[in-house]
Amino acid sequence: MSAVMENILTRRSCRSYSAKQLSEEQLGLILKAGLWAPSGMNRQPWQFTVVQSPENLARLDKTVLKSMGAQERGSFFYHAPTLVMVSAPEDVFTAAADCALALGNMMLEAHELGAASCWIHGVTRTRDDREVRELLTELGVPPEHAVLGSLALGFADGPYKEVPRKDVVVLRK
Numbered sequence: 022m023s024a025v026m027e028n029i030l031t032r033r034s035c036r037s038y039s040a041k042q043l044s045e046e047q048l049g050l051i052l053k054a055g056l057w058a059p060s061g062m063n064r065q066p067w068q069f070t071v072v073q074s075p076e077n078l079a080r081l082d083k084t085v086l087k088s089m090g091a092q093e094r095g096s097f098f099y100h101a102p103t104l105v106m107v108s109a110p111e112d113v114f115t116a117a118a119d120c121a122l123a124l125g126n127m128m129l130e131a132h133e134l135g136a137a138s139c140w141i142h143g144v145t146r147t148r149d150d151r152e153v154r155e156l157l158t159e160l161g162v163p164p165e166h167a168v169l170g171s172l173a174l175g176f177a178d179g180p181y182k183e184v185p186r187k188d189v190v191v192l193r194k
């Protein structure tokens with residue numbers, strides 16, 4: 022099996038993180054993998070906003086959970102020590118696909134480095150909430166950008182859940 026295939030097949034979403042932070046080098050490689058994703062007409066419409074300060078992570082958690090009416094949930098990104106928000110102008114018609122590919126690349130590179138990740142949809146889901154939007158702007162997300170996906174990053178604290186796949190391939194020969 023190729024190293025790429027092995028990486029794809031063994032990556033899993035992590036929902037329990039230790040407090041250990043990524044090194045600057047690891048974070049740099051993960052972001053680089055995102056930046057090298059393909060994008061429609063090579064527009065690269067995205068911005069990656071990295072949040073690591075415990076204070077800002079806690080503010081984001083509180084604001085997004087409040088908007089979701091889910092304050093009883095401990096953390097919408099499982100207390101991961103890093104959250105990368107991927108945003109782009111929504112009027113770029115390939116933006117959602119572009120951002121998804123960037124996130125996919127980042128997940129695979131994180132896995133390659135022995136780190137853990139999980140796509141987090143909470144910020145995207147609540148992006149029209151006024152308080153969420155104000156906080157995103159304060160954290161550096163451009164006002165004309167929508168957060169189209171986010172990535173929790175860190176190191177796994179415990180084993181991963183097995184996740185089966187459906188066989189939905191149609192072969193016409």
Ligand SMILES: Cc1cc2nc3c(=O)[nH]c(=O)nc-3n(C[C@H](O)[C@H](O)[C@H](O)COP(=O)(O)O)c2cc1C
Nearest residue numbers: 032033034035036097139140141142143170182184
């Ligand atoms: C668009 C998208 C949104 C997702 N949103 C969340 C989320 O908000 N929280 C979460 O725990 N997992 C989220 N996930 C992760 C999926 O649940 C996960 O990829 C799926 O169950 C397959 O498991 P695996 O990644 O371990 O293979 C999301 C994945 C995608 C692609």
